[in-house]
């Protein structure tokens with residue numbers, strides 16, 4: 001395995017920045033809409049975790065596969081999903097990527113290798129392993145990636161898939177976003193040991209990275225993708241990060257007590273992966289004016305996606321009875 | 327046409343379809359050595375890439391079938407005994423049955439989950455279920471149950487070519503059954519029932535291993551001058567409602583023989599259809615001949631006590647024929 005190339009090569013920081021900011025602004029806007037009560041269903045925002053999706057997906061093309069979880073908007077956008085098609089889906093519109101039949105937890109775009117967000121915690125893991133099997137049979141160097149949470153890490157399918165992927169040397173990345181909570185339970189109260197260490201007994205590399213540092217994520221993912229593309233099998237990456245918003249946006253309406261301290265949230269907000277990247281980009285010679293221009297572009301793109309989606313029509317009722325069978 | 331055992335017919339179907347389409351792959355536990363004989367020789371013939379032994383990991387297997395199908399292969403996932411579908415049920419019920427719908431048809435999932443099902447072998451409650459009722463209720467999965475070697479071959483070939491997930495359930499007790507099997511291209515379209523024996527006085531709808539009991543029962547009834555028509559649905563979802571109801575309308579009487587437990591059995595669905603859509607033609611209340619709502623017991627005598635056979639079929643038919651509305 002040749003990892004030195006990855007260690008010395010540098011990502012296109014502005015491209016990463018753009019993608020992370022797009023996700024952040026899209027999610028913030030969605031949070032605002034929840035407040036206004038206009039959203040039909042539950043949404044799980046990934047604000048604070050953008051670096052993981054973006055750092056990993058920067059290595060992928062449309063020919064590679066990802067599977068994701070209920071907190072899947074960031075993965076969808078990082079893999080190249082269209083903002084408008086995603087928002088329209090979340091609003092249950094006919095122009096949504098799944099024509100309003102999936103919703104926030106099921107945004108999927110097979111044309112871009114997005115097997116979909118998933119409402120079943122751990123549900124994407126088997127799917128991604130199957131796509132990795134296909135990729136291996138195709139022999140074209142494709143890889144498959146699954147994103148799951150620290151909560152998802154406790155599903156039995158993780159060990160089943162680590163085992164099969166190791167035995168068969170599947171081109172698979174298991175990317176665990178450890179954001180500190182399994183729903184409302186602090187990770188330490190429901191999760192034994194280190195998640196990355198769960199790879200070791202299977203002979204699979206398990207690495208822990210700072211999930212708020214997109215460059216670290218990018219490096220680790222680069223090595224894992226290279227390994228996978230070269231036929232050397234799977235890698236488990238545990239990215240340590242934090243979710244700023246609620247588990248689900250409406251949680252305050254049904255939770256009777258707090259499950260974390262404001263100080264903790266404030267501390268992690270101080271480790272904002274986007275601010276961190278901004279500083280790195282500025283150090284690298286990009287000017288503030290250039291960054292401002294990118295911000296304005298993204299704000300525009302987000303505005304357009306929402307305006308269009310909200311004006312789009314709902315799907316025809318008849319469509320509820322279609323597509324059960326091919 | 328050559329006489330073959332049902333399990334050989336399945337093997338032939340798998341072989342021919344893998345030959346015909348290089349994108350057909352197969353995996354499952356011990357499929358190389360093949361417990362039942364249905365996957366025997368496939369690894370030697372098609373190689374260890376396309377035919378793989380998996381670890382015992384039903385959750386992963388059923389999910390990987392979905393992912394591999396989504397990524398372009400036609401997947402045959404062998405689940406061994408049908409009870410193990412429960413172990414791998416998440417991806418079957420939550421992913422395979424729903425992704426086509428949830429993505430508004432973006433993705434097709436050509437998957438065959440195959441398994442051996444049913445009682446009568448003293449295998450105990452955890453190896454003897456016929457789980458098709460709950461599969462029929464999913465809506466996004468076709469459910470196929472053959473009763474003869476020829477049907478087994480033709481239905482499996484159709485299932486592999488189908489763009490939907492299909493669960494193909496082979497009645498365990500019928501694996502050794504001999505029958506004429508057409509060579510080569512013999513495809514039985516899914517969703518088509520077959521009249522296994524024409525008759526005029528009563529319709530017996532029988533599923534899988536129950537078809538033989540129904541046919542033997544019909545022989546006995548013939549001696550009593552009762553002419554029974556035996557209809558084998560072959561595909562339980564989607565059901566061939568037209569063929570079943572046309573028969574019921576002709577005979578005016580219906581008995582359904584089903585190895586499932588009574589509550590929400592396939593028989594329940596078929597009787598409900600007759601009540602809703604052929605009520606005016608029914609000369610007597612329809613009857614379900616099913617397994618009581620109990621697990622399948624181990625001792626041969628107990629197992630025999632719970633399972634339908636030709637005698638329970640005959641008794642039910644006599645009652646239905648004797649009854650007046």
Ligand SMILES: Cc1ncc(C[n+]2csc(CCOP(=O)(O)OP(=O)(O)O)c2C)c(N)n1
Pocket residue numbers: 044070071119120121122148149150151152153179181182183247
């Ligand atoms: C099989 C299953 N069990 C439980 C749930 C309910 N649920 C949804 S999200 C969630 C927590 C998941 O935590 P984690 O995997 O860490 O992801 P995070 O929400 O932190 O991103 C739970 C319990 C579910 N959707 N699916």
